[in-house]
Amino acid sequence: MARESILVATLVELADNLVDNYDVIDILTVMSNRCVEAMNVDAAGVMLALPGGELQFVASSSESMRVLELFQIQANEGPCVDCYNGCVAVVDEALVEPHERWPGFSPRALALGFRSVHCLPMRLRGRTIGALNLFRHAEGALDASDVVVAQGLADVATIAILQHRTSLNSKVLNDQLSSALNSRIIIEQAKGVVSQATGCDMDLAFARLRGHARNHNERLTDVAARVIDGALGIEGLDPPGPSRAR
Amino acid sequence: MTRANEFAQREPARVVTTARLLRIFDVMALREHDRNVQGLLCSVAAEITELSGAGIALATNDSTMTSYCTSGDIGSLLMDLEVTLGEGPCVEAHRCEVAIEESDLRVSTNPRWQSYAPMALAHGARAVFGFPVRMGAVRLGALSLYRDESGILTEVQLSDGFLMASVIARAVLTLQAGAPPGSLSHELIEEAMFDFSVHQAAGMVAAQGEMSIRDALVALRLHAFADNQSLSEVATSVIERRLRYQLLGRVWLGVDQ
Numbered sequence: 074m075a076r077e078s079i080l081v082a083t084l085v086e087l088a089d090n091l092v093d094n095y096d097v098i099d100i101l102t103v104m105s106n107r108c109v110e111a112m113n114v115d116a117a118g119v120m121l122a123l124p125g126g127e128l129q130f131v132a133s134s135s136e137s138m139r140v141l142e143l144f145q146i147q148a149n150e151g152p153c154v155d156c157y158n159g160c161v162a163v164v165d166e167a168l169v170e171p172h173e174r175w176p177g178f179s180p181r182a183l184a185l186g187f188r189s190v191h192c193l194p195m196r197l198r199g200r201t202i203g204a205l206n207l208f209r210h211a212e213g214a215l216d217a218s219d220v221v222v223a224q225g226l227a228d229v230a231t232i233a234i235l236q237h238r239t240s241l242n243s244k245v246l247n248d249q250l251s252s253a254l255n256s257r258i259i260i261e262q263a264k265g266v267v268s269q270a271t272g273c274d275m276d277l278a279f280a281r282l283r284g285h286a287r288n289h290n291e292r293l294t295d296v297a298a299r300v301i302d303g304a305l306g307i308e309g310l311d312p313p314g315p316s317r318a319r
Numbered sequence: 320m321t322r323a324n325e326f327a328q329r330e331p332a333r334v335v336t337t338a339r340l341l342r343i344f345d346v347m348a349l350r351e352h353d354r355n356v357q358g359l360l361c362s363v364a365a366e367i368t369e370l371s372g373a374g375i376a377l378a379t380n381d382s383t384m385t386s387y388c389t390s391g392d393i394g395s396l397l398m399d400l401e402v403t404l405g406e407g408p409c410v411e412a413h414r415c416e417v418a419i420e421e422s423d424l425r426v427s428t429n430p431r432w433q434s435y436a437p438m439a440l441a442h443g444a445r446a447v448f449g450f451p452v453r454m455g456a457v458r459l460g461a462l463s464l465y466r467d468e469s470g471i472l473t474e475v476q477l478s479d480g481f482l483m484a485s486v487i488a489r490a491v492l493t494l495q496a497g498a499p500p501g502s503l504s505h506e507l508i509e510e511a512m513f514d515f516s517v518h519q520a521a522g523m524v525a526a527q528g529e530m531s532i533r534d535a536l537v538a539l540r541l542h543a544f545a546d547n548q549s550l551s552e553v554a555t556s557v558i559e560r561r562l563r564y565q566l567l568g569r570v571w572l573g574v575d576q
Contacts, residue, residue: 124478125339126485129513139517141519148511149336228328242473248417251451254513255416258455261515262532265522267559275519275558299570301456301522 079111089310096292102133114207115233121203151178153204156192163192256294263297270307348504361390374398376409377460406435408449412461419449423469450484457533497539520554
């Protein structure tokens, strides 16, 4: 599919989902997946932080443990921290060993075959709330047009999280961020329950939760919470298989 | 050798956390040699946010709340009020899972605080605030803070309230697992603020042991203390299926690959 078509479809889908009862983690997962499809990148993820707090990943194009660890280590070190603290895009950073600023992050990224990394700040009205993190197997620069597209997607993601453009007082901002961060934790807990109950790996556990949510037009976080408290039994969870959308 | 030194030898040193989180841990470390470890969390919360006092309430199974600790002269009176009336910043922050800001109780129009507001004022509180204390699906309770003068929270106070609530969630579970006295701040700094493997492992253990996620998070910590491992190491063992919790006998089993 031509890149423009992917982007238009993404924007339409995001706009369509930004009404009613959408799930922030699902939206950000869609966005991460589309980054990989629409741009020359091999993995993408979104990190958020409470003001004064550490960056935490909330969505990713891959649920594999090694990739999640790569996001997780960026709580304290790495391109996302630099991007978030400086509120500035970090692009075309080659991962080398040893890396002066990222002694823990860089070798782990290289071990997964990533040779370059890029981060775009997620910001609105002077506040930076997180970073969109992109990884490539190839070395070298992102196209300038890719950087523009990535920043655009990061901006849409920011709006998805903050919901109400008009009320950006600090309490609302903190509530929204806290809710997004907490939703991710609910999903991780639910992944563990599903993995144990069905014997599947965490990747598939996430796919089942997300597939069920999409098939039944429910929020991903709500499905996860219901699996955890037993209101939705494993036998009631849709079996793995193609769902309507990625 | 302390646990901290042992971990540092086995795992690469964690880069320090943010300045504001470090401030919380520093204050905690200074105060944790006081006799009252539970009260520590409340006095730290009040000191960090520079307010008159604090209270932490935990939710029980039937959704009532009980006092975990309080600080400040008026703190325990306000907590008694909330627990008795079922109204107030802890109750509301926990139920609605949002921060609660009531900057002037004299002009409070909150319909849910018709009994609470005048009585809290009578006790000497002018402004009250609440923050949910939770960790994913585990909704532990809430942190409340009060001031004896009216006024809103500054941005820094507000964000410190949220940060404090997230530290309190981990602290409560760590204390329930029996962290050795004087070690709480150490234990909390050793653990990441967020570790997906801990939460995935908690889900697995909850299913294995037919227990709540909350109990699973405590069980993981108990095992970490008993085995002198980090919480992260125990979680990884569970996820890699080298360690499982057996419902029969409520024991941990090492599984040979």
